[in-house]
Amino acid sequence: MSVIRVLIVDDEVQLAEAFRKQLTKEGMEVFTASRAKEALAFLKNKTIDVCVLDIKLPDLDGVELLVKLKRMEPTLEVIMLTGYASVDTAIRSMKLGAYDYLTKPCKMSELSAVIVKAYEKKSLKEQNILLGEHLQRIGVHDKFIGEGKETKKVKSLVSLVAPSTTPILITGETGTGKELVARAIHDASLRAKDPFVAINSSALQETMLESELFGYKKGAFTGAQDNKPGLLEIANKGTFFVDEVGDMSLSIQAKLLRVLESGTFMKLGDTKETRVDTRFVFATNKDLKDEIEKGRFRKDLFFRINAFTITLPPLRGKREDIPLLANYFVDKFIRGTMKKRFSQAAMELLMGYNWPGNVRELANVVERSVLLSGRREEIIVDDFPEGMVGDEPPVIHAAEIKPMRTAASLADLETEHIKKVLQSVGGNKAKAARLLGISRKKLYSRITEKTGNPGKS
Template identity: 40%
Template sequence: MGKREKILIVDDEKIVRESLYHWFEEDNYEVETAEDGETALQKYDKGKYDILLVDMKMPGMSGLDLLSKVKEIDKDALVILITAFASVPTAITALKNGAFDYITKPVDPDELAHTVKKALEQRALKIENIQLKENIDEIIKPDNLIGESYQMRKVYELVYSVAITDTTVIIRGESGTGKELVAKAVHINSSRKYFPIITVNCGALSESLLESELFGHEKGSFTGAQFKRKGKFEMADRGTIFLDEIGSISPKMQVELLRVIEKKQFNRVGGNELIKSDFRVITATNEPLEELVKAGKFREDLYYRLNVFTIVIPPLRERRDDIPLLVNFFIKKFSTAMNKKVKTVSKEALDFLMNYNWPGNVRELENAIERAMVVGKTNSIVVEDLPFHLSSNNLALNGEIKSLASMERKFILNTLNENGWNISKAAQILEIDRVTLYNKINKYNLSKNDY
């Protein structure tokens, strides 16, 4: 049985006090009464009450005076004033002084009971929100998970909610939004935090390599297997395994993955020993898994097994308020790494950064700041230090409507040019494998002479 809320009724009329006392006693409240403001104040100073019902007009200390003195003791005190002389000025004065509401005499029991219930519910919700905010503020985040915008605070709220459970999590978001960082935040706020989080980029490995990577292999199980090797699932025992780009795995691996998630046991490649491992699964994708399921490219049973709790990370263009925080973080990071004295960013350069559309999200912003730090000559980043495509080909607000394909073509070309057409590095930045990048180069007919 829950704790009963405690009400203090303050009225100089005995019949009113007794009537209200019996009404609220029957509603299962703990009720006390006081015949004047001085008595009520003495009682309030000694005891804890959830709500006060106070007559506005009493001999000696008035209801408004009592309200003011109670608020001095506890600014969050709930007070409902009862008045026989309802008027607009009276109502305004009562509410301005901190009353939750006011009720007119003769008192309607149902109306008063409803007002009391509403006041207590609102206070409970306020306390819950304060506690939730404190919990969110206490979340341990990886150092480079940056953001205080409303959208990111919603992400932190979800992280807090799911971290304390052992539920399977899927993290969704565009490339470069920080899905791995959110996975780490879930892990380090969980009961598994003292054990490792093991990351596997499923999209970067072929089917045979991914199988060996996940499950390990026995010596001699295939050409080149000179030693026995533990797999990632075995290494994640008592910890967390994070499977990135989960939508890219083959049908065969989907079957294997479903089995190991359900059974928590597996065999190494080429082995017969049944290995057990206690792990939590977190996955991430930038693909629409629902569409892949409809197309028959992703198993429906695996989809439902993975899609238990979803965290969606907003793209950077939808949380522009975080850009200055991120810029300052990356400036500090690279000024230390490069031993440079760059400390700030000019207003004009920040305006460019705030207005750019960021198709590559936080990773693209990080690369832009790193590049600016390399070429910059002063202790402040200026527009001229920014990558060419940011400062002169702003895609966000130039009024030109672009197709998704044309934007992708330009982004890939810019990435290639910035990295001297180093295919491996460009593919890593774009979060795709080298084969996919070569296919994109052929698709868009890109060459080193394009700008």
């Protein structure tokens, strides 16, 4: 057990000193204060585990001091000392957060035993707080919405690589959530309390990217009026996320390789090396092997950053997660103000759309639909962007096409499909036309050809 740090607050100086000597013999670190003002000042500068507090103090009521101490240090355990006449006050103090109370005169063995129990409670409380923080950090499953096979695979890989210091390469199309995965790796790692720093290589010109990465010394170039630490230095002890690493120039790639190999780099205008201890996570939407073949990416850097690769699937490759993601974004954007749900036709369109922008596009579409739906509880197809419901027809999956009992012409298949779409939107032909990607006039024409009756819109 660690040394228990005890503060005794009592204006009976001789009694407090006697407590201090005996408790010190028992291996505790003991401090004394005779006034509330001293105790408050002491707690600002020292970490205390248990406070033994007399209810009667010359400058402040002991119960009032209890409240102040607990406000300053919520995990501090306080034991109240009281005379027989003020037991009711002692009980009130327990309701305000005191651990226990002892009546004077108390036995030294009794005081010691209560201090040890109070310390054990404090330790347990702190362990629970740390455990909660750790569970939040490793709560990979809370960071990825979806229960499909591909999503579960990514969760598993993040949990696997997070504790190590190996460089990670995350690949995937734009909008698949590469930075989210990088943050999840950091949050589940032993570096979680240190910085997570990110930079997008494609967003900056080469000279700007170099100064942002490595920093510079005063006078390194025109306009460098002060020393500036680079993002690599800021990320020391933490995680550095380099997005779109495939867009870096070859010269910056060479400097980054040196950091990976030696843990050192040179700031612009400096003559001394700067050393960093940083965990690297890289991301790209490019085929880096193809970039190597074309002479745009260094092979040695690729082997350094490709120690472990996590490939994120496009949204169209994990359609089973779309309803969960869509509803998650609805809850996020309405912020608990009301309940909303997707109509059947709207959800079918979400499930069938090709999502070239992946999860990022889905989030944008849902945010827009939440705004356009206003106070309606249901989000409908009309709330989606026109291009989504008109320009690009829904994706039809082979698994969804049921074989017909007899040979059918293409026209028959088309008619069958139109019927299904009409049924899914309750016969609303305007909505059906949008879902089918054809004009309303053309839809009426197709219906008339088969039935001789265009029906009502």
